[in-house]
Amino acid sequence: MKAGRGLVTTEDIQAGEVLLKLPQSVLLNPSQMTRGRTMPWAPLRQGDVPTSNARPLSTHQLLACVLAQWRATRTTEPDAELSDRDAFFASMPSAFPTVPLTWTLDGDTQLLSALPPHAAKLHHKVQSRFEADWQRIDALEEDNFTLAPLLDMANHTFVQGEECKVRLSPEGMELCAPAHRALRAGDEVCITYGPHANATLLVEYGFLLAPKTTWNNASSWDGNPHAELMVDDAIAARFQAEGEEGAWKVQRLEEEGYSGDYSMHPAPEPAHVSHRLLMALWLLSVALEDKQATSKLSLRARAALKAKQGLRCVYTPKEAARQWKQVTYGMPDSRHERPMQDALGRLCTEMVEQRSALEGRLQNRHDEPAGLLRLLLEEEREIAYRVRASAERGEAW
């Protein structure tokens, strides 16, 4: 994998065998640095009551201070001998060109403007965290983010079962070989950073998993197994465009805990939509009508209303609420299938077009960050294609 440096075994290792032990004393986190003593700068622990003169740092702020201080000292004394801890610090990367936060700090608006909406939202969260650290806001939850020499060199694997396990104990940290797979000398030692989709990997870590082959209609999914296309913005826009009727629908979703987090997935196949998105699509397949008011409309106005309702199922609000209850009990009415398929097809087409437009913003950029962003946009477009094809075959849910 093209992942910079990594960990590699130098001898054969049995499945489940411990590869590495890091005693508490070499770990760098607030617990270790304060050794349980109360310090005015120490991040608050659970149950700590902040005193008026304490200005605690968050863990990230504290570790950033330690690293900044080390870097400053190394600059003034470049020839000083390296201790083990210095060697660890010196091994850390000093530039992060593929992490979108760097694009913001460098003012690379071209790359930023091509981020797909969900990745842009995730990036915004990373940026807010970063800004909060700069502003030194009070962080009241317990945090004990740790820098771990050597272990921090482990790259992420996407292959389930191939990852080495990190175990925490009062003595420190242990890295163990995969439970069911021996390692041979020369194998890379990987861990998992979590079941992340590519947008998260890009904005949090600056990398993503590219597919092994070029996708075509027939190929099975060989990209990130956790790939997803988030469509919250597009769904919210649809409800908003429906005015009061949309607000009624949003309220139904909120009541049932289905508000937001609407996703499409290429794997496991067939490409499909999440249950939450399905619920939103059901509501989009409904048109509300006040029968009494409609009966008073002119023929022309009634025809215009019919056109607006399109293929959707028309209900009075009371009947819609009753049908909705049925759906939340897992008993949808088959009359909704066609309008839902239709709504999904249009949504997928919009996603494809939006990604192509975003890709257009990367013209003339052939650097690594733009390459990664292009992969993300291509992946999202491919998911939309696959879900649309599944919907046409009646398999998207």
Ligand SMILES: C[S@@+](CC[C@H](N)C(=O)[O-])C[C@H]1O[C@@H](n2cnc3c(N)ncnc32)[C@H](O)[C@@H]1O
């Ligand atoms: C904990 S560090 C691992 C050591 C890192 N490779 C280095 O050279 O310092 C995490 C970083 O490694 C890279 N990385 C980790 N796993 C990767 C993977 N599967 N593919 C590409 N890059 C990866 C990313 O840049 C990520 O932010």
